[in-house]
Amino acid sequence: MVKENMVREVMIPLTDYPHIPYWFSVRQAIAMVKAAAGMFKEFTKGLVIKGVA
Numbered sequence: 182m183v184k185e186n187m188v189r190e191v192m193i194p195l196t197d198y199p200h201i202p203y204w205f206s207v208r209q210a211i212a213m214v215k216a217a218a219g220m221f222k223e224f225t226k227g228l229v230i231k232g233v234a
Contacts, residue, residue: 199217201210 201213205213
């Protein structure tokens, strides 16, 4: 017989994903995204990030 899993056993909490805090300004959020993108250059070929003037 197949064991049925509960949702909580297979889901990943949202807090485990990288995120930008809601209290960050747009400028801070863009800076954080740019810094993160710089660490993974080989994966950002399709990523376009526009800077704040």
